[in-house]
Amino acid sequence: MNDWQVISGGVTAPRGFQAAGITAGLKPSGAPDLALILSDTEAIAAGVFTTSVVRAACVDYCRQVLQERPSIRAILCNAGQANAATGELGLQDALECADLLAKELNIPPDGILLASTGVIGQRIRMEAMRSGIPQVVKALSPDGGDAAAKAIVTTDLVTKSIALETTIDGRPVRIGGIAKGSGMIHPNMATMLSFVTCDAAVSTHLWQEMLTRAANKSFNQITVDGDTSTNDALIALANGESRTKAITEMDKNGEKLEGMLTEVCQYLAKSIARDGEGATCLVEVKVSGALDEESAGKVAKTIVGSSLVKSAIFGRDPNWGRIAGAAGRAGVQFNQDNLRIQLGEFVLMENGQPIAFDRQAASNYLKQAAAGAYLKEDTVLIQVCIGNGSGFGIAWGCDLSYDYVKINAEYTT
């Protein structure tokens, strides 16, 4: 199934997409802060947004646009001001952004989706925006994927971008994606954002279904500190420019496309977890033996989100008791006598009881994995089996370090 390959270009890798990222003067730092992604033709749009009732104006705006029309042309994203908790005036600003861009691109305003990230409670600096919009349109380029990836970040240490290519009916089909994180655990510089482009032809309904499932196996399975942002958004466009036959059901081609979409989302989600504030390593928790996928995912996410487990990993401590404790409180029923816990190659617990293991060697595994010296990956792998069911799930997170507290204790004052 996974017969795709990594290609360059990020969101402009798929055919028929242009992008740009410029410095409009929204961020005080002078770093790039305005990104635009444009599809040359109408693109099917699917979206997944924050479930928080405290939401940014752009989230409400996007939900409304997507409810009224299934296809759009462009995504405009500003960094610097989150435009959340800004009331009616914030919504007016969002509408003005869409209007200005629509005029510049000569398309209807409701062909545009908006995203904002930055400080909550701050309205967008509209003067900088008014002069920035014509500039970002001028900067549009079929090679602009990387520039766009750079312009959406806030406190991220690295940009997150990927593109994959496969073949459907003998023709190349590509999916590209960019994301920003850090902020999802940092609501004051709000937000997890991700934009995905695809040149496959796919029906609106199916594309949204695929995106929802992919999000549930990726962005919804990462946690840095459990805090959901006011601006979280994942938007995926599919413009059909690969000129392949339209995918309208989950046949072989549908599964291939969804597999590639899921891979793009998982790559970006893992990049966000690895870049969590203060993180020294990526933690991957695989749970098997559950009654269904949902239960397995829930247990995995509870373990990877436990402050005690996260602290232990930072301390390179093979602490199976904390993993067992977190599994037990996930809200999923299982027989504790079936519990099995493995850290890297080390089995720590079997049949619900601790078993003898080489503590020093297990601690060394954690040290090596965190240093990226284990199998050349900076990933700590925890495998948990809770029974005999076929449900399997994965979640990703990071360790909890002094730096997390430092970054978040000293942020605004």
Added chain:
Amino acid sequence: MNDWQVISGGVTAPRGFQAAGITAGLKPSGAPDLALILSDTEAIAAGVFTTSVVRAACVDYCRQVLQERPSIRAILCNAGQANAATGELGLQDALECADLLAKELNIPPDGILLASTGVIGQRIRMEAMRSGIPQVVKALSPDGGDAAAKAIVTTDLVTKSIALETTIDGRPVRIGGIAKGSGMIHPNMATMLSFVTCDAAVSTHLWQEMLTRAANKSFNQITVDGDTSTNDALIALANGESRTKAITEMDKNGEKLEGMLTEVCQYLAKSIARDGEGATCLVEVKVSGALDEESAGKVAKTIVGSSLVKSAIFGRDPNWGRIAGAAGRAGVQFNQDNLRIQLGEFVLMENGQPIAFDRQAASNYLKQAAAGAYLKEDTVLIQVCIGNGSGFGIAWGCDLSYDYVKINAEYTT
């Protein structure tokens, strides 16, 4: 309603209770580690236990005893070994403890409840237990409340004990309670435990109802790091030795008794939150305007449990955005335009939008409150209103400091 007064004696303040705490040699440190509470007569027993599916032997044992008979005579609690994840042998050990104590007290074994706290995966040191049980029985005293409070702690910095007295039908009625915490956020030295004694006469069913409601307004509304232990237990005994008329319904006397029980539970719960690992202050979040109590409590608990809010308080940062963000993701529907946030005397947000406030003065409030210099309390107060409903709820927690990470990263290795 609150016409009670604080008295001394802890769990032995109510009439007809004796207690003891001794060093049986269960803890390697040589600190007191075995506690016993005895009611001179049969006492109605109610219990609230961990919801985790990974549970200690004593939790299963207590649930079974309470299902079969409504009244018991004694509670035996050991510290040092949690006897969780110890399988069938762990359960055998628990049963042997009950048998030994029953013989020593000359009562049936199922008149005894058991609690354990300490390292998960370790069975009770039965040799020390076998010689300790006769000793702890010999040490029983009507003044033993404080000794019992000392013998149940693990990593706690202070012991937690309280007793209140009121008058029902002209006669004194008392409730006493002890607790241990720290550990609830520290599963490897597991557990939040609390034992409450009362000399009122009350029906079994009503006592359990009162305890469940009191727990929901106290122990279930505190969070240190969101980790639930394998051994959590709250047990309340009522032996009727006050010789007051039996309370069988929620009349004036019933409400008075429940009020006092709730106060005891809240005092102990707040003591646990204040003593959370690495905590520099107690944080109290009051939420009003919700549709019901449950929703209000949920929002309060989400705010007080947010790592971002906790880090900000440690940094003495009046960060309303993080409070708003946490309120929004609590899973409770409200209109964000009604959101109001107040920190101490400072209104930070009104009608869903930030309002101007003296940031330095608000930061000073946090500094003073954390230092115990504000109204002589070491409590940071956050008040949040989410609408026009009558639902009100409170939750307690603590800030997130470097020491939390230090304590938990360096615990076992």
